[in-house]
Amino acid sequence: NAGVMQNPRHLVRRRGQEARLRCSPMKGHSHVYWYRQLPEEGLKFMVYLQKENIIDESGMPKERFSAEFPKEGPSILRIQQVVRGDSAAYFCASSPTGGFNTGELFFGEGSRLTVL
Amino acid sequence: DQQVKQNSPSLSVQEGRISILNCDYTNSMFDYFLWYKKYPAEGPTFLISISSIKDKNEDGRFTVFLNKSAKHLSLHIVPSQPGDSAVYFCGGSGNTGKLIFGQGTTLQVKP
Numbered sequence: 159n160a161g162v163m164q165n166p167r168h169l170v171r172r173r174g175q176e177a178r179l180r181c182s183p184m185k186g187h188s189h190v191y192w193y194r195q196l197p198e199e200g201l202k203f204m205v206y207l208q209k210e211n212i213i214d215e216s217g218m219p220k221e222r223f224s225a226e227f228p229k230e231g232p233s234i235l236r237i238q239q240v241v242r243g244d245s246a247a248y249f250c251a252s253s254p255t256g257g258f259n260t261g262e263l264f265f266g267e268g269s270r271l272t273v274l
Numbered sequence: 275d276q277q278v279k280q281n282s283p284s285l286s287v288q289e290g291r292i293s294i295l296n297c298d299y300t301n302s303m304f305d306y307f308l309w310y311k312k313y314p315a316e317g318p319t320f321l322i323s324i325s326s327i328k329d330k331n332e333d334g335r336f337t338v339f340l341n342k343s344a345k346h347l348s349l350h351i352v353p354s355q356p357g358d359s360a361v362y363f364c365g366g367s368g369n370t371g372k373l374i375f376g377q378g379t380t381l382q383v384k385p
Contacts, residue, residue: 162317191372200280200377201318201363206370214370249317253371261306261367265317 160185162252162266163232170272177237177244179269183252190233191251191263192225201249207233240273247271277301278366280376288384293351295379297364300345304366308373309338309349312361321362322349354383 163182171177183190192204206214207227218225222240227233237244247270251263279298287293299307305326310318324331324338324347331338337350351358361380365373 189371193375201375203372203374206372214372251373261308261323261365261373262320263373265310265319267317268315270315 162187162250162264164248164250164266164269166269167267168270168272170274171240172274173241174239177240177271177273179235179237179248179250179271180232181235181250181252181266182232183250184254184264187252187254187264189253189255190227191253192233192235193249193251193265195247195249195268197246204235237271240271242273245271245273277374278364278376280362280364280379282379283377284380284382286382286384287354289356290353293349293354293358293381293383295349295351295362295364295381297347297349297376298345299347299366301366301368301374302345303368304374305369306367307338307340307347308365308367309336310363310365310375311358312363312378318363351381354381356383356385359383 190207193201203217205218205225222238224236247268249268251265253263308323309321311321312318322333322336324340340347359382361378363375363378365375367373
């Protein structure tokens, strides 16, 4: 049973370009979470999605960031017009029950975005 | 609004001794508290959790203690091993399903 798969593992973009990060949850998991870790900082919640629905986007920056989890395919975190401050590690996590049973989320290896 | 705080950015202990990592929280609605371990360039991995209705949970060398009146929890690792050197994140989970993490504590276990 494969774990949470994220790609690309490393992404380099120039300022103003778009970044797309993909996350395939574990098999049987329908709840996906995105977190961001800025350099020298902790893990910050961004968004919680179920299939075709955004449940909680309270941690998402108001502009340039969007997320989706379509009925088919991986979850996508999209960052438009990237700036240097977007350079960070972006982690995806999944859960079969939305974390309601034990709180446990299963994390991917992360996607490291570098903005030049 | 920092709902979960880890006030010690780093901790260094000798191999074989006890490591104690601390965590404070402000949100009384958390149902579970979890500890995750993270190595550089890897994703966080689940270590141990505790329900808000309990005060202790033990798993091998790892024990988590919860003091609800003080809104404080701690992770004890005994005996500490060099392979335990990593960043440890404390997190709280409530009825929204999302995990709120502290800033992390870097543990270094010296041989």
